[in-house]
Amino acid sequence: xxxQWSVIITTLLLFLSCASESxxxxxxxxxxxxxxxxxxxxxxxxxxxxxxxxSWYPMDQYWIGAPTSKEDFSxxxxxxxSNDRLYVLAETTDDIIRDMHxxxxxxxxxxxxxxxxxxxxxxxxxxxxxxNAFAYHIAHNLRVTDxxxxxxxxxxxxxxxxxxxxxxxxxxxxxxxxxxxDDYSFGQKPRKLQAGEKIGFMIAYCDNDxxxxxxxxxxxxxxxGEDKNRGWIDAGIFxxxxxxx
Ligand SMILES: [Ca+2]
Ligand SMILES: [Ca+2]
Ligand SMILES: [Ca+2]
Ligand SMILES: [Ca+2]
Numbered sequence: 001x002x003x004q005w006s007v008i009i010t011t012l013l014l015f016l017s018c019a020s021e022s023x024x025x026x027x028x029x030x031x032x033x034x035x036x037x038x039x040x041x042x043x044x045x046x047x048x049x050x051x052x053x054x055s056w057y058p059m060d061q062y063w064i065g066a067p068t069s070k071e072d073f074s075x076x077x078x079x080x081x082s083n084d085r086l087y088v089l090a091e092t093t094d095d096i097i098r099d100m101h102x103x104x105x106x107x108x109x110x111x112x113x114x115x116x117x118x119x120x121x122x123x124x125x126x127x128x129x130x131x132n133a134f135a136y137h138i139a140h141n142l143r144v145t146d147x148x149x150x151x152x153x154x155x156x157x158x159x160x161x162x163x164x165x166x167x168x169x170x171x172x173x174x175x176x177x178x179x180x181x182d183d184y185s186f187g188q189k190p191r192k193l194q195a196g197e198k199i200g201f202m203i204a205y206c207d208n209d210x211x212x213x214x215x216x217x218x219x220x221x222x223x224x225g226e227d228k229n230r231g232w233i234d235a236g237i238f239x240x241x242x243x244x245x
Contacts, residue, residue, distance in 0.1 A: 031241040033079045044165030054078035063228035065216035073207045090173040096209035104143045105153040110214045114138045119200025120179045124236035131184040133235035195245045200238035
């Protein structure tokens with residue numbers, strides 16, 4: 001009798017443990033992007049109700065530099081989508097805002113900047129000198145830079161509309177981004193978005209206060225391995241987000 005009960009209990013426990021584990025194996029970390037319910041006014045202010053629908057996510061993964069104080073850098077972000085754009089709200093705290101390269105195409109990653117990574121079809125793979133994915137560096141003057149097909153940096157201002165407000169050390173960035181396919185060439189129109197699709201996405205901040213090269217590079221995604229500065233080359237490390245209504 002005791003043996004029968006122990007078999008039943010063991011079977012039940014095994015069933016419960018499998019049932020609780022199976023969703024973890026099939027989900028993509030549960031990262032979802034909600035659709036906007038009303039227009040977003042790009043002004044660096046968050047007074048529109050649409051943003052209430054989205055959750056805050058942290059920018060807390062140190063890809064370059066050792067963990068630092070909240071005053072030196074801290075950041076969080078929200079994402080929404082419409083049929084035509086992704087919308088990003090980022091709030092960054094940085095004690096010294098610095099833009100030392102006047103030419104926005106020169107070592108732009110060593111100036112303070114926000115960086116938004118998009119792999120429109122969540123394909124992963126190399127995107128260093130192709131448009132399999134984009135790594136938009138948004139400077140504090142709101143100019144946008146990424147690598148072109150010719151392996152040279154180029155301005156991509158026309159893919160984004162941005163506004164920001166800096167109050168003391170806190171900057172609020174409000175950005176609308178067109179989504180382009182991997183066969184993108186200059187002048188090509190963006191594609192439409194639809195519910196249910198998956199997009200590769202992550203966001204980071206390059207923080208440089210006093211140095212020749214950036215002191216910290218802090219992103220939203222946990223990157224395994226020694227070299228964590230791989231986002232500008234490898235779209236395989238981007239998180240996969242699902243667009244929902
Ligand atoms: Ca706004
Ligand atoms: Ca700083
Ligand atoms: Ca891709
Ligand atoms: Ca800084």
